[in-house]
Amino acid sequence: MGGSVKDAILAMAGKSPWGSSPGQGGGPEGDDTRGEAGGGGEKPRNPWLPGGSDEPGTTGRKAANIEDLFRNRPGKRGPGGNFPRLPQAPGGRSWLPLIGVGVASLWLLLGSVHQIGPKEEGIVTTFGQYSRTMGPGLKLTAPWPIQKVEIEDVTSIRTDTIPEGEAEKLMLTGDQNLVDLSYIVRWNIKDLKLHTFQLANPDETVQQVAEAAMRATIAEVTLDQALSGAGRAQVEQSVRTRMQALLDAYRSGVAVQGVEIKKADPPTAVVDAFREVLAAQQDAQSDINRARAWAEQVTARAEGEAEAFDKVYAQYRLAPEVTRRRMYYETMERVLSQTDKTIVETGGVVPYLPLPEVRKSTKPPSASASASSPTSQGGR
Known part of the structure; x- marks a missing residue:
């Protein structure tokens, strides 16, 4: 059915745009010959072919394909004909060796020269294994990936606050009381090799050791000692000693510089x-x-x-x-000066006269009477 549809379309067109259709004045192979009914007219030319005949065996130009087009472009192909041609150095030489030498020199310079600061040290590893420790200054090593250098600050003091932020950290004292503690730990690196290879996470290890030492020390003191100034100083010194002993036992390469209690309060x-x-x-x-x-x-x-x-x-x-x-006289003077007394001469003693009682009964004129007497006299 497909063949009949194709034949119908060709019959409506009259002839093929590429030449006469089979059966229209052509041979049995369907060669593109001039049609007899066309009155001597020429067949349409293939627009993709250059001028001339495209008949096999003719003297015209052959059909050009895409490979021929790219192959024939001057100055745009390399020795193999598939890659762009690189610019040449003076004398017709290639730039590739010079570029390779430059890249190798840059690789050696960046991978072999290391500047270590005055507060730093460097760990050198050869194919992943420890080789040596370098001090401050300009140092040379084999380039990466043969040797690798990790530089670390070993002099500066590092500070850890436990707990972080405003979180509550309750600890039990020796007298069965709870205290909310917040403290600061200051430390630095004393052995970079141990600090790098001995512990998986040195920073976390220091914090855990500090908390263990603080809890052990607080359990040995009372609440008043933990809250008072003198007690705090003793606790800080004890925690520092415990921490250093544990870190040395772990071979951590860490030196504890000090412990300071930031806050010591009762629970909220x-x-x-x-x-x-x-x-x-x-x-x-x-x-x-x-x-x-x-x-x-x-x-x-x-x-x-x-x-x-x-x-x-x-x-x-x-x-x-x-x-x-x-x-005797001083005693009598002190006693008699505070009492009422009557002195009587010996010999012809007169009858007793109670002068103290008389003196008490005789009252002095009142202030109101003395104030009103001038008025009464003036009235007279």
Whole structure:
């Protein structure tokens, strides 16, 4: 059915655009000859072919394909005919050897020369294995990937805050109380080789060791010691000693420079009750201080009186009678000066007259009477 449709289309067109159709004045092979019915007209030319006949065996130009077009372009192909031609150096030589030497020189320069700062050290590894440690300065090594250099700052102090942010870190004290601690750990690298190859994560190891040492130290002190200034200093020193001992046992290559307690507070849930307890303790301490001050005053007064008695006794031993009489007179003077008394001469003693009672019964004129007397006199 496909053949019949094709024949119908060709019959409607009259002839093929590339020549006469089979059966229209052509041979049995369908050669493109001039049609007899065309009145001597020429067949249409193939637009993809250059001028001339495209008949096999003719003297015209042959059909050009894409490979011929690219092959015939001058100056755009390499020796193989498939790649662009590179520019040539003077004298007709190629630039490829010079480019290769430049790339190799740059690779050697960047991979072999290393500048290490005054606070840094470098770890050199050869095919992944430790080779040596380099100090500050300009150093040379084999280029990568033969040798690799990792530079690390070993002098600067590193700071870790535990816990990070405002998180709560509760620890149990020796007297079964909880305290919320926040502290700072300062450390640096003392052996870069151990720090690099001995521990998988040195920073995390330092934090875990610090927390373990702090908990062990807080468990040995009371809450008051953990909160007070003197107790904090002892805790900080103990934590630093414990940390250094553990890190040395791990061969971590880390030196602990110091531990500082940033915050030591009671837990948030009991902070109000804790403040009341602190206030009561402060009041009790104030009462104790006042009692001690009063006791010191009484003791000083007693010591003064004892010293005065010792002086009197020394005088008494020198002149007992005179001292005894003087003491009697001074005592009587001190006693009688504070009481009402009546002095009566011996001999012809008159009857007793209660002068003290009379003196008490006789009242002095009041201030109101003295104030009104001038008015009454003026009225008279």
